[in-house]
Amino acid sequence: MLDKKPKNIFIQGAISPQKIGEDIAHHQKKTQIGAHSIFMGQVRADELLNGVVEAIEYTTHEAMALEQMHVIREAIFAKYPLTCLHITHSLGRVNVGEICLFVFASAVHRKEAIDACEEVVERIKKELPIWGKEICHNKTHQWKENRA
Amino acid sequence: MLDKKPKNIFIQGAISPQKIGEDIAHHQKKTQIGAHSIFMGQVRADELLNGVVEAIEYTTHEAMALEQMHVIREAIFAKYPLTCLHITHSLGRVNVGEICLFVFASAVHRKEAIDACEEVVERIKKELPIWGKEICHNKTHQWKENRA
Amino acid sequence: MQVRLLFFGNLTDVMPSTMLDWDWNGDGKTVNDLLNMLYSSYPKLKGKTFRVAVNQQFVAMEYGLTSGDEVALMPPFSGG
Amino acid sequence: MQVRLLFFGNLTDVMPSTMLDWDWNGDGKTVNDLLNMLYSSYPKLKGKTFRVAVNQQFVAMEYGLTSGDEVALMPPFSGG
Numbered sequence: 001m002l003d004k005k006p007k008n009i010f011i012q013g014a015i016s017p018q019k020i021g022e023d024i025a026h027h028q029k030k031t032q033i034g035a036h037s038i039f040m041g042q043v044r045a046d047e048l049l050n051g052v053v054e055a056i057e058y059t060t061h062e063a064m065a066l067e068q069m070h071v072i073r074e075a076i077f078a079k080y081p082l083t084c085l086h087i088t089h090s091l092g093r094v095n096v097g098e099i100c101l102f103v104f105a106s107a108v109h110r111k112e113a114i115d116a117c118e119e120v121v122e123r124i125k126k127e128l129p130i131w132g133k134e135i136c137h138n139k140t141h142q143w144k145e146n147r148a
Numbered sequence: 149m150l151d152k153k154p155k156n157i158f159i160q161g162a163i164s165p166q167k168i169g170e171d172i173a174h175h176q177k178k179t180q181i182g183a184h185s186i187f188m189g190q191v192r193a194d195e196l197l198n199g200v201v202e203a204i205e206y207t208t209h210e211a212m213a214l215e216q217m218h219v220i221r222e223a224i225f226a227k228y229p230l231t232c233l234h235i236t237h238s239l240g241r242v243n244v245g246e247i248c249l250f251v252f253a254s255a256v257h258r259k260e261a262i263d264a265c266e267e268v269v270e271r272i273k274k275e276l277p278i279w280g281k282e283i284c285h286n287k288t289h290q291w292k293e294n295r296a
Numbered sequence: 297m298q299v300r301l302l303f304f305g306n307l308t309d310v311m312p313s314t315m316l317d318w319d320w321n322g323d324g325k326t327v328n329d330l331l332n333m334l335y336s337s338y339p340k341l342k343g344k345t346f347r348v349a350v351n352q353q354f355v356a357m358e359y360g361l362t363s364g365d366e367v368a369l370m371p372p373f374s375g376g
Numbered sequence: 377m378q379v380r381l382l383f384f385g386n387l388t389d390v391m392p393s394t395m396l397d398w399d400w401n402g403d404g405k406t407v408n409d410l411l412n413m414l415y416s417s418y419p420k421l422k423g424k425t426f427r428v429a430v431n432q433q434f435v436a437m438e439y440g441l442t443s444g445d446e447v448a449l450m451p452p453f454s455g456g
Contacts, residue, residue, distance in 0.1 A: 017176070021169020024188070028165070028245035031193035038186035039262065040172070041376045042254075045179035058375065061304065061368055064352045089375060097176035101376045109295060110269060114187065118262050121376065129349075129368075130375025131305035143306040144374040147257060189456045206455065209384065209448055212432045237455060249456045258376075269456065277429075277448075278455025279385035291386040292454040 006070035009087045010062065014098035015040075023086065027106060033083050035110035037117035041101035043094050051136030055095045056144060061129045072123045080116040082107050087120065089130065100132075154218035157235045158210065162246035163188075171234065175254060181231050183258035185265035189249035191242050199284030203243045204292060209277040220271045228264040230255050235268065237278065248280075297324065297363040301334075305371040310340035328357040330367065346371045377404065377443040381414075385451040390420035408437040410447065426451045 020040070027033060046053045069087065076085060083106045090100040101124070105117040125146050132144035168188070175181060194201045217235065224233060231254045238248040249272065253265035273294045280292035301316040308314050320333070327348050335342045347354055349368040350361065361367070381396040388394050400413070407428050415422045427434055429448040430441065441447070 017169045017173035019169075020172055021165045021167075024168055024247075025165035027190070028247075031191075031244045033190050034192040036186075036188040036190060038184075038188070039258070040184040040186070041258070042175070042181050042184060043179075044182040044256065059304065060375070061302065061349075061352070061370070064349065064368070067352065096179045099172075099176075108192065110187070110189070114266050114269075121258060121262075125376045126373065128375045129304065129370055129373055131371070132374045132376075133305075143309075143371070145372065146374045146376065207384065208455070209382065209429075209432070209450070212429065212448070215432065273456045274453065276455045277384065277450055277453055279451070280454045280456075281385075291389075291451070293452065294454045294456065 006066040007073075008066065009069055009089050010060065010065075010091045011088055012090075012092050014090055014094045014100065015088050015102045017099070020099075020102060023104060027084070030083060030106070032108060033106045034108050035113040036104065036106045037110070037113040038105075039101070039103040039117055039121045040099050042099050043096050045096045046134065048134065048136060048142050050140040050142070051138045053096060053134045054137050055093050055135045056100065057093050057133040057135060058089070058091045058100065059131050059133070060091060065128045065130060068127050068129070069124070072120065072127065076116050076120055079119075080105075080107065080112045082112060082116055085116065085120065087124070089124070089128070093135075154214040155221075156214065157217055157237050158208065158213075158239045159236055160238075160240050162238055162242045162248065163236050163250045165247065168247075168250060171252060175232070178231060178254070180256060181254045182256050183261040184252065184254045185258070185261040186253075187249070187251040187265055187269045188247050190247050191244050193244045194282065196282065196284060196290050198288040198290070199286045201244060201282045202285050203241050203283045204248065204280045205241050205283060206237070206239045206248065207279050207281070208239060213276045213278060216275050216277070217272070220268065220275065224264050224268055227267075228253075228255065228260045230260060230264055233264065233268065235272070237272070237276070241283075297322075297361070299330065299361055299363070299365045299367045302366065302368040304369065305374070307341065307344055307346060307369055307371055310344065311338060324360050324362065326357065327355060327359045327361065327367070330361060331357075344371060377402075377441070379410070379441055379443070379445045379447050382446065382448040384449065385454070387421065387424055387426060387449055387451055390424070391418060404440050404442065406437065407435060407439045407441065407447070410441060411437075424451060
């Protein structure tokens, strides 16, 4: 069953590709897994009205975010027969080209892993109290807005 | 536009998690990318009637597979505004717990990356002339059958 | 009575800090009453879109506050 | 006439090799004719499910073969 205590999902700064490779490697012992689905969010050099984005600074209400993430995890495990589900989200500054969100769902068959991964990504964007401040080269900023 | 010549997608043996981490890292220069969607197939220790799977040996009609993969790539790029799409499939022996298929789709926004990745996986399984021979510990084998 | 106010996202552009302890004399107030007091002191807050969470649960404008509550003002989320 | 036969997947369990050069005298034959000749020599092939690709294109049973054709017998795919 699921842990009672919400797991931490936050790390300070960007998520390194090397860590992602290591996380994948750690799943090779779980020989019942047949399919992994991964989503990664990467900070874009968007052209805003006032300049080009060079980083996003993420802030959160950590206790509320972890509690809601726990609710999402429980709902996803109840809905899909997953082997495991790992989520990491950055806080603080993440530069353009770096990874700020990593969702990793594994299952016996592909359909469950793919559907669960997508649903987790959508719910994270809609339901977790996290805010992204887009910082431009000229030090102006704009608050990120998520697409529906 | 797309290359005229079909790209190779095959490697001999398993796809290493470290290579996947490196592939992810190589995309950090592409600062227009906002979303990556990855699918990985992993060889399962399935219990068959005659024994437990310890590896799958993949064979293909390489020229036909690469030509069909080229057709799929063109259709996917025509349908989804992707930044890039990378596919690797193993040939030869891949042991239980190792990765045999890696599909990596990147786009400005998440919806395109996720949908394209899933469609590529489905089309690879249905349309590429590749066969998996499940080898058991006791040296018996069974030919893999893909789920619909 | 005193509540602890927390501000997030674009609200931090119009507030002097991300946290504010807010006191008043007398009876309990609703979230709506509290916001009206805040709007008097920080008129730029008034045009903003946000939801209110008290002690980490979203509440309606009529919710009655208790001394010691944490009141978080949260604009639309933009994680990921 | 001669064609080069290629066998894949579970067909390799019932054939002596994955490749076979197959000769016959006289006129061109259809894929169907060729399969009937093959079934006489390799009766275990008969129960198998497969499609036929000639020179890397899937063809119908009535397709007329030309000397030098590559004829691939392909059971259902199971990549990934």
